[in-house]
Amino acid sequence: MRTAVSEFERGSCQYWMGVRKVLGAKFTLTLVLLLVTVTMMAGTNIIVLDNGASTIKAGLANSDYEHPRIIPNAVVRSKGDKATYIGHEFEQCQDHASLHYRLPFEKGLLVDWDAQKAIWDGLFSNQCLGINTTESSLLITEPYFNLPNMQEVYDQFMFEEYDFESYYRCAPASLIPHGNLFSEPDLPPAECILIVDSGFSYTHVVPLLHGSVVWRAVKRLDVGGKLLTNHLKELVSFRQWNMMDETYIMNDVKESCCYVSVDFRQDLEACRVNLQSNSIVREYILPDLTKDRRGRLRRAGETLAEIDQVLLMNNERFTVPEIVFRPDDIGLEQPGLAAVIAISISFLPQDLQGMFWSNISLIGGNTKFPGFRQRLIDDLRSLAPVEYDVSIVDCVEPITEAYRSAFAFATKSDGQLFKAVAVTREEYAESGSNASLRKFATSDWQAGGIDHSTSEAIQARPEEDRTPQLKKLSRTRSKTVPSTSTSRRR
């Protein structure tokens, strides 16, 4: 990229030498200055990294990466291939039987740094993104309510290992206001947004007011894609084939067959009529692992080869995603997603609650089940006060929504917006993790302890006098929240 710009610069300089005689020196000088600024800005790449528990969505904040590279966030060992695949290498995997997964995330938090480092190393390497981290900046997503001690490790990795010029870390939903999910032409951005982020580990309900997360109203449902796949695995293994070791295959079965029922009673009855042929049942042809053939759904009227093994998907198709709406079906003592949303909204200012009911959107791969949105609307309608509208803004690509919002944020006004919030290498060298504690305070959950009126006042301030405000904020913070230094002493 750098060479391209400098060539362009050289070429245009020669061109302008010729024209200078006509236009005069003053104009050329302005142009040269302009070119210099262009080169300086092109020097820093911003890497956008949505670090999910199941997949990493990553790219550079330039026009080539409006759609991210998506790689599994796992170190996978294949028995058949006798090989270990780290993150992006997984696409080379040929044998998908009995894969062993080593996942950096556990229950929504990053616990295995060894695996995560290997995957990140591969991602930044020439085999994948091919970037020099010492000349780049980073925007990375972290888990909701990431632990303070973990945040420190994030900081250490970004500056001590990868040596980024600057970096910004925040929860995925906090980036959504920068994307175009809620933006409408000729209208100011929505003030009240409620994001349902249903991912691999958990489902979070995250309300945002004036573009920042209202942490005290964020609620979690302990159901995610991992639990659903495991539950399906268990059902199928008990009823038909033993699939307990086939996470990869069962995840594909889940993604291709499962749906959310809008009428659970009726569908459950329909399944009882005839176990082989009813309106619900589908046949999934299991992959032939001797011939490297992928599993797929059997099309209507398709003849089966003799060796094909078929998995019948009957009520498993909808009882599995049903857990998001009725966690008690597997004995998890939590209310369904709609009720969790209602609980979250009850923590918000009374006069704004109506706005939240009507500005809901769904992100995360788990929301891709057909019927998810309709079912949620139905369930919400029965819980919402009659005077409020319930509406869910449609998200076309829920998996990459957070990435694309982050991308928009990083590219907005030439990266100035990003620059204003990011911690620089120098700041880290001077005060360590305290630098990011101070700088990320406005978006971090630990700021949730501050009286809400103060944080709103900060939001309302114009952009330019934000820095002194931030300092003031951190002072308030240290009074209400035990700072890291005090916790260390304990």
Next chain:
Amino acid sequence: MVKKTRERHARKAAALPGLDPEIIAKRKKRHLDELERSNYSEPTLLNTEGDGEPDGTTKGRARQTISDKRDFERPGRKKKSTMNIRTAVLYRKNLSTLIEESHIAEYPSSVPTYLTAVSPPPRYPPRLLCSICGYWGQYKCKRCDMPFCDRSCEEVHNETRCERRVM
């Protein structure tokens, strides 16, 4: 006669110590923990051969990590990691230790944390589904409290899943 039958019923009910809710809760928790696992069967030494032991230690050599094993070419890469990074990579801590060390349990109640963000228990009673076929579970096993829907599922349950010990 009628009185006698009633008495017998009463005695029977008393003899059943009542299915211990604690054991049932434990079973539920174990099941939920199983649903969180990344792999059903943990790797044996056989299939990780040549890969060092699964916990990252190899006899006679220093601890080796997967991030060290694969040497990815990266422009501007440093040669040596700092102490903090080595500690994070080499000494994996489990989730409960990490949560304990973060001291989030000691935060004032006004600050929401990972621990308090979880949604409260539901207000409605649980819906029972047959543990065998997935249909409504109208009946429960007398011995282990698992729901089932009809006679045939009950039979399957007795033969396979019934945990007789909750008697």
